[in-house]
Structure formats: C-alpha cells, structure tokens
Amino acid sequence: MTTTQGTLDLAEPAPVRWRQHAVTAGRIWLAVVLLAAWKIGADAAGPVYAADPFKVLQRIVEDTASGALIRHIYVTLRLAAIGFAIGCLFGVALPFLLRRMPRLTTAVEPYIMASVGVPKYALVPLFILWFGIDDAPKLWLVGLLVFYPVFIAVFAGIRNVDRRLINMARVAGASEAAISREVVWNSLLPFFFASLKIALPRAVSAAIIGEFLVGNEGLGYLIEHSRQSFDTTGVFAGIAVATALVLVINAVLERIDRRFSAWRPTDRHMEL
Amino acid sequence: MTGQPLLEVDDLSKRFAARAGRDAPAWVIQGLSFSVSDGEFLTIIGPSGSGKTTLLNMIAQIDTASGGAVRFQSQLAPIADPKALNPGLSCRIGYVTQEDNLLPWRTTLQNVLFPLKVQGRLNDKTRAHAEMLIRAVGLAGFERHYPHELSGGMRKRASLIRTLVYDPPVILMDEPFGALDAQTRTQLQEDLLRLWELGRKTIIFVTHDIAEAIALGDRTLVLTRAPASIAGEHAITMPRPRDIRGIMTHPDFSSLYQRIRAQVQ
Numbered sequence: 411m412t413t414t415q416g417t418l419d420l421a422e423p424a425p426v427r428w429r430q431h432a433v434t435a436g437r438i439w440l441a442v443v444l445l446a447a448w449k450i451g452a453d454a455a456g457p458v459y460a461a462d463p464f465k466v467l468q469r470i471v472e473d474t475a476s477g478a479l480i481r482h483i484y485v486t487l488r489l490a491a492i493g494f495a496i497g498c499l500f501g502v503a504l505p506f507l508l509r510r511m512p513r514l515t516t517a518v519e520p521y522i523m524a525s526v527g528v529p530k531y532a533l534v535p536l537f538i539l540w541f542g543i544d545d546a547p548k549l550w551l552v553g554l555l556v557f558y559p560v561f562i563a564v565f566a567g568i569r570n571v572d573r574r575l576i577n578m579a580r581v582a583g584a585s586e587a588a589i590s591r592e593v594v595w596n597s598l599l600p601f602f603f604a605s606l607k608i609a610l611p612r613a614v615s616a617a618i619i620g621e622f623l624v625g626n627e628g629l630g631y632l633i634e635h636s637r638q639s640f641d642t643t644g645v646f647a648g649i650a651v652a653t654a655l656v657l658v659i660n661a662v663l664e665r666i667d668r669r670f671s672a673w674r675p676t677d678r679h680m681e682l
Numbered sequence: 683m684t685g686q687p688l689l690e691v692d693d694l695s696k697r698f699a700a701r702a703g704r705d706a707p708a709w710v711i712q713g714l715s716f717s718v719s720d721g722e723f724l725t726i727i728g729p730s731g732s733g734k735t736t737l738l739n740m741i742a743q744i745d746t747a748s749g750g751a752v753r754f755q756s757q758l759a760p761i762a763d764p765k766a767l768n769p770g771l772s773c774r775i776g777y778v779t780q781e782d783n784l785l786p787w788r789t790t791l792q793n794v795l796f797p798l799k800v801q802g803r804l805n806d807k808t809r810a811h812a813e814m815l816i817r818a819v820g821l822a823g824f825e826r827h828y829p830h831e832l833s834g835g836m837r838k839r840a841s842l843i844r845t846l847v848y849d850p851p852v853i854l855m856d857e858p859f860g861a862l863d864a865q866t867r868t869q870l871q872e873d874l875l876r877l878w879e880l881g882r883k884t885i886i887f888v889t890h891d892i893a894e895a896i897a898l899g900d901r902t903l904v905l906t907r908a909p910a911s912i913a914g915e916h917a918i919t920m921p922r923p924r925d926i927r928g929i930m931t932h933p934d935f936s937s938l939y940q941r942i943r944a945q946v947q
Binding site for chain 2: 572
C-alpha cells in the first residue's frame with residue numbers, strides 16, 4: 411500500500427494540493443472563530459461561570475512551570491494506564507480461553523452480556539466500601555470500563571475468524587497455540603483496535619471521575635478541588651489538559667493501528 | 683506408475699446431518715473407493731456439487747467421514763471421530779484449496795514460509811528451497827507484497843508453493859486454477875507440471891475441466907453426481923513431459939475426451 415500511496419502522491423495534480431491548503435486554512439480560521447466565541451461567551455457569562463481562554467492558557471503554563479500540573483497528569487495517567495492494562499488483559503484473555511470451551515461459552519454468554527448493562531459508575535460507592543479509598547476502587551472502575559468494550563470486540567472478532575484460514579494452518583502443521591497467535595490474533599486485530607478507540611478515552615474519563623470521588627491528587631481532583639474553591643479558571647484548565655491528554659493518546663493509538671494494519675487494503679478517504 | 687498404493691480410499695461415505703425442515707439427511711458421497719500409488723498424478727473429474735471438495739476435506743482430515751476408511755501407507759487414518767482428526771496427517775498430506783487462503787497480513791514470502799515456521803523447520807536450507815520455488819513460479823520481486831497487492835494468478839502460485847515448500851508426500855488440489863483466465867491457467871498448469879517433474883510428488887487433483895484432467899494426469903477418475911461414486915477410470919498414456927498448449931492436437935486426446943465426456947453427467 412505504501413508504495414502505491416507514494417506514487418499517487420507524486421502524481422497528484424496541483425488543484426488537489428491547492429484544495430488541501432484551503433482545508434488547512436479553513437481549519438485555522440475555524441479555530442480562531444471558536445476561540446473568539448469562547449472569549450466572548452466567557453466575558454458575557456462572567457468569571458464565576460466561565461473562564462477566559464487566555465487566563466486558562468496562562469494557568470496551564472504557570473502550573474506546568476511549578477510542577478503541580480505535571481504531578482496531577484502523572485497520577486491520572488498512571489491510574490488510567492494500570493486500569494487499562496488490567497481491563498485489556500482480561501478483555502483479551504477471556505475470549506481466548508472461552509474459544510477452547512464452546513459449551514461453557516454458550517452457558518455464560520447471556521450472563522456476561524447482561525452484566526454489560528450494569529452502570530459501572532453506580533458501583534463506585536460499593537468499590538469504596540469493599541476496597542477502601544486508595545487506588546483500588548478507581549482501578550476497578552477503570553478496569554471494568556475498559557474490559558467490556560475490549561471483551562465484546564475480541565469475542566466478536568474470534569467468532570469472525572475465517573475457518574478456512576484455520577484449516578489451512580492446521581493442515582500445514584500449526585499447533586493450536588500457533589493458530590491462536592498467528593491466525594486468530596491477527597484476524598481480530600482490527601476489532602481490537604476499534605475497541606481501543608473506545609476504551610482508551612474511557613480509561614482517562616473513568617480515572618478522572620474516580621478522582622472526583624476519592625483521593626487528593628490527579629486531574630479529577632484538580633478539577634473538583636478548583637470548583638470547590640470557586641476557581642473556575644482551574645476547572646477549565648483541568649478540562650483542557652484532560653482533553654489534550656485524550657487527543658494525544660488517540661493520536662498515538664492511530665499511529666500504532668496504522669503500523670499494525672499496514673497490510674490492509676483500506677480506502678484512506680473512508681477513515682474516520 | 684506401479685508399486686504399493688501410497689494412499690487408499692476405501693468405501694468412503696459422507697452425509698451431512700439433516701437440517702430442520704428437510705426430511706432425510708443427504709448423502710454426498712457413497713461407497714467411494716480408489717487408491718493412489720507413490721509418485722502418481724491422479725486427476726478426478728466431477729460435475730459441480732458432486733462432493734469433490736468434501737472428498738478432499740476428508741482425505742486431508744479436516745472433515746469426518748460417515749463411513750469407510752482412508753489409509754496412508756496401509757495405516758488407518760482416524761477419520762470418524764471429530765476429536766481424533768489429524769489435519770494434514772502430521773504434515774504428510776498437503777492441501778491446495780480452491781481459495782488461495784493466504785494470510786492477508788503476511789507478505790508473499792512470509793506466507794510461503796508459514797508451514798516451515800510453524801513446523802519449526804525454517805533453516806537456511808529450507809529457506810533457500812523456498813526462494814528457489816518463488817523464482818520458479820515467477821514471484822521473484824513480489825516477496826514483500828501483501829496478498830491483496832497480487833493478481834489472482836500470483837496468489838494461486840503463492841498458495842501452490844506454500845504447500846510444495848514443506849514437501850508433503852501427498853498433495854491434494856481442489857480446482858486450484860478454476861477461477862483463473864485461460865491464459866493464466868495454462869501458464870500455471872505448465873508451472874505445476876514442471877515442478878512435479880522435479881519432485882514427482884503424489885498428487886490428487888480435482889477439477890471439473892476434462893481437458894485439464896487429461897493434460898495433467900497419469901490417470902483420471904470420473905465421479906457420478908451426488909452421492910458421488912466412481913463412474914469410470916481412464917489411464918492417460920500420453921508421454922511426458924507434456925506440452926499443455928499442444929495437447930489437444932495429440933492423436934489420443936480426442937477419443938479419450940469423448941469417452942470421459944460420455945461418463946460425466
């Protein structure tokens with residue numbers, strides 16, 4: 411794909427390139443408009459309800475310089491990352507185990523699907539009751555919110571694996587482990603990445619919500635603490651940083667996805 | 683070709699379970715027997731829907747039989763019990779399926795090396811053999827391409843040498859050139875014959891094309907409509923190496939074609 415892509419780019423006619431520049435210019439213009447709207451809206455609403463975008467930026471710079479913001483980001487990211495790793499591990503491993511046990515799968519499937527419907531945020535008070543007020547209840551929340559999309563996608567992905575490829579691999583002498591690794595895993599990668607696009611931002615959101623409720627560090631704490639001390643600029647700064655964080659994570663994920671799906675004959679124009 | 687049969691199919695039967703709304707389970711194959719000797723190129727002709735793929739699936743041990751036996755070097759293959767099936771009979775039966783079944787996320791070279799890799803037999807010698815095969819079928823220069831970047835004929839070649847690369851004593855081929863245009867098809871038939879002359883594997887080649895069956899085989903079997911059994915057997919005595927493009931003008935061709943034609947319903 412990369413080679414044909416390259417030649418296509420070279421052969422691209424000038425009007426198309428001009429149009430791309432127009433799109434970029436339009437984007438910048440839109441950003442300026444949105445920023446202006448924010449500024450005007452914030453001025454109209456007053457400092458108690460909305461923060462001036464330039465003051466928010468100034469706050470982010472100040473807090474970054476003092477190191478406080480970095481610490482909050484680190485705490486939230488750490489929580490999100492560990493919770494994500496746990497949720498992801500179970501979300502991937504469980505379907506692979508169930509693959510070997512079709513009868514058990516049929517038996518437990520309705521229960522797993524019913525448990526999807528439990529509102530996970532509503533469980534936080536229980537988690538606090540059971541696991542205390544350290545990281546544990548927050549990790550449970552993040553883990554569960556990551557587990558479900560990953561589990562459902564990987565489960566569907568495994569069902570979708572081409573039987574003919576599995577038969578080919580068996581005839582060629584591949585062990586069951588080799589088939590899981592090579593055929594099943596690679597077949598479900600697109601499903602897996604699609605689920606990560608949901609799960610990764612969710613992990614950060616869940617970590618922030620967890621911090622609203624428990625603890626005294628992290629972006630969620632920063633936002634909630636600022637609100638309690640009528641520091642609207644702080645609330646906005648926290649939201650802005652959290653948004654930027656999710657965007658960066660998505661960009662990294664996009665990169666990894668592209669690397670792993672280089673083989674796929676995708677239509678670039680169809681990508682979200 | 684003489685000698686002990688390498689592979690025997692004895693009174694083989696297959697029926698699929700009755701589906702709801704359909705009264706009787708349908709027999710696809712009933713009482714099918716034949717044998718192949720070592721180094722023989724056997725072709726099997728059957729009308730479409732005559733259970734050719736089912737037959738090969740049973741020999742390859744990816745599908746169970748409802749009755750009968752398959753023997754490899756006089757040893758019974760565990761063909762009745764789905765749990766005991768041994769697909770590929772421990773790498774002794776290779777299978778080139780109708781679809782190329784290449785791994786779409788692997789390059790041509792990785793696909794060809796796949797059986798060696800999973801069998802733990804990938805070394806300098808087998809790798810050199812694989813590269814020789816890639817050159818022999820004209821895939822040199824496309825080693826790093828993904829399957830979707832190859833033409834249908836190239837994918838077929840890749841899937842063909844993916845089986846040849848690990849040298850199974852018996853190779854099953856299920857209409858491998860069915861979906862190709864006439865030109866590519868002839869080219870691939872020539873490639874196949876050339877590779878076969880080099881190694882003289884035992885090949886069971888299934889097709890619905892009478893001319894192809896005559897051009898490639900030492901012997902051809904004609905199957906009846908489902909439930910499939912043997913309708914006729916013909917030795918093909920035309921000398922080798924054969925000229926695929928000129929085979930139609932061979933004096934024996936036309937009468938043999940007519941005789942087979944009469945048996946294919």
